[in-house]
Amino acid sequence: MDFVSRLQNVDRRIIYILLILVTAVPMISPLNLPLSISPGTTEFFNIVDALEPGDTVLFSLDYAPSGAPDVHPIAAAVMEHLMDKGVNVVSVSFWDAGPMFGEQLMRHYEELGYEYGVHFANLGFVPGQETAIKRFGENVGTVSRDFRGNPVSSLPIMEGIKDTRDFALVIDFVAGNPGIQEWVRQVQGSLGITLLAGSSTVNVPQTMPFVDSGQVKAMLAGLRGAAEYELVMGKPGASVAKMDAQSLGHIVIILFIVVGNIAFFLDKKR
């Protein structure tokens, strides 16, 4: 096999090793690449920052472990901002894995002295996908017990909350369906709630039309969205460090695509 053919057929193990190296090294030794803040992130931050202490926000945690590395950092960054501001958080999920992420978020703050049922609550998983979103949107009382088995009516945080209009904001952290489309279709349109999205990167193209139309007021997109949010908050954390790894990973993939195409053209010329 000559050089050009080899360039067209690089062993996949070489690609894997290079990708491991360029993503692992920045995690150990961050490069601190500069990260600009997109207008969408600033808008998201401003909407959240305008909330008053004592307001309650609904998190719809619609992702699974597969999408969590991209979405959970967004939820964690927004939760940090809300807790700092004294805003309460209620979580619900239309994906069966979602409630466990709610627990991950809340247990951290419980260790810091925040109180479950007062500052936050996890309403767990509601089966039924799009129909469940509609039902819950119109009647939060659909959930009678929270994820920890407490009657929802006994939680101080739920006082005065009947439907999703009683939340200051609804934020859908989403990695697919059911998710933002269903929230827009079944709840935002009919009840006029203020809806924000924290979307996985691959889900961004599907969410963009709703951001463009104003049905979703602002969106944080994937790990980069989380990293930007951490920077806007003035609390750079794990997401910022992970962006270095993502940057170099992208560069390796692009380089291989370019090399593959150069070899392809050289081969065609012969």
Add this chain to the structure above:
Amino acid sequence: MRREVPLIITFVVGVIVLFANMFEGPLQAWSSELTGWLIIVSAFAVGLASVNLFRIHGTALMRMRPGWFNSLALIVALIVFAVIGTMARLGGDEKINNLNQNLYDSIIGPLGAAMFAMLAFYVASAAYRAFRMRSAEATVMLIAAILTMIGKAPIGELIWNKFPVIAEWLIDIPNTAGQRAIMIGAAIGAFATSLRILLGLERGHLGGAE
């Protein structure tokens, strides 16, 4: 009657929910009640799926079919997670709640994340092999993909500060236009299919032959 009754139920429920979205009145209360029923039916479907998994993998295990150890792992995991999860939900003590959370954080979470992470390697290898400028369409797709990738990575800004602007434009304008067209097309298709189901012309959901 086995076909007529489900068709009548589908028609009546569909009409109530459809018109409840269009007109004010008692239909909205009925629609809300019906959507509540669907949540209960969905919960039963989860239980039914678990029973089905037990039946299929239990049989595979008892007959020692090829891959029986995978069936064993599935059944053990199903029992362990179901028992501990149920105990935690029924107001188990702190130890049970912690065990439930730890099982998730230490097993399902890392396994799911690992599966997702492995995709990156396959995508890298597949992109290298498949993204070739074989035609004008492929070239457009390739250039758009590279510009978006590089524009969304912080290193792209270091190379040229216009990369993020181009990436934003690609996502905001051509992507949004394309997605909107797909969504409108899909919505019209969904409406037509729903109408066929309501009128009993589409009977695939009843199972069996048409």
